[in-house]
Amino acid sequence: MIPISLIAFGFLLFSTVHSQSPGTFINPSPQPQDFARFGTDPLSGNAVYTVGNLLNITWVPLESGSMTIVMWQVDPERPRNQIGDLQYLPGSSNLDASHYTWNPIGVDGNNGNPDFDLTDSNVFYFALYQTNGLTPLSLTSFFNLTDSKVNALGQSISATTSSILSTTSSTTSSTSSPFHSTAAIPSSPPATTSAIISASTGTSGSSDMTTGAKAGIGLGVSFGVAILVALLAGIYLLLKRKKATPTSPPPGLTAGQTEYKQEMPPSPKPRLVSTYGDSSSPMHELPSYQ
Structure with a gap:
């Protein structure tokens, strides 16, 4: 016996696949089939894609015929309105497959890419046409593009x-x-x-801050000047004290003398020896007087 849960899952899968008619977008997700609701969903739930990355676009294939994908830029203030004309992606016309890879995403107009200015709006959607058809078969939900200049919210x-x-x-x-x-x-x-x-x-904080800064600068300058004056006064007094202290001259040098002079001690007095009556002492004759 087949479990009831498995039967329910199979029925849900079958109904989901067959609820999407041929030519309906799968990724990005499609807009509701009721076009009266177009642009009424909140933009806060938009998918976000980055310029330079790749994006796989898929849809339910047609039984016959080729498909063409075009791109519109949306006015974020009035989402039901477009900015400018539709533009093609590189090689996005006459597609026989049921998928298209946009690699890399680009909006600068080079290499077949569309030329959009993200600063005007970064909100877009794709439209899927049968080639040479006049009415789109399916529209994707809105999505946002972001690059190095514009964030996901469309802000610089x-x-x-x-x-x-x-x-x-x-x-x-x-x-x-x-x-x-x-x-x-x-x-x-x-x-x-x-x-x-x-x-x-x-504004008020700036004026208070300026007043406090001025007071701090004035106090700092005054304190620095006081320290400098005290330091100079101390050096002056120290030099003056050293200059006033007399120096003792070396021994034997009196004031006013520039050279060191040492007086010779007096010659010793001759020792007088009496030779009177001493016959051993030599006799010195006096020279004759002439």
């Missing part, structure tokens, strides 16, 4: 980075559109670094 990456620095304290939020983040983001980035600093700290 450089402007978003600058706004994060300048609105870190902002509590304003907006949820009316998925193309606005929860923090208020200015329309253009701050012009200078000083503007970023002033925006992040606020």
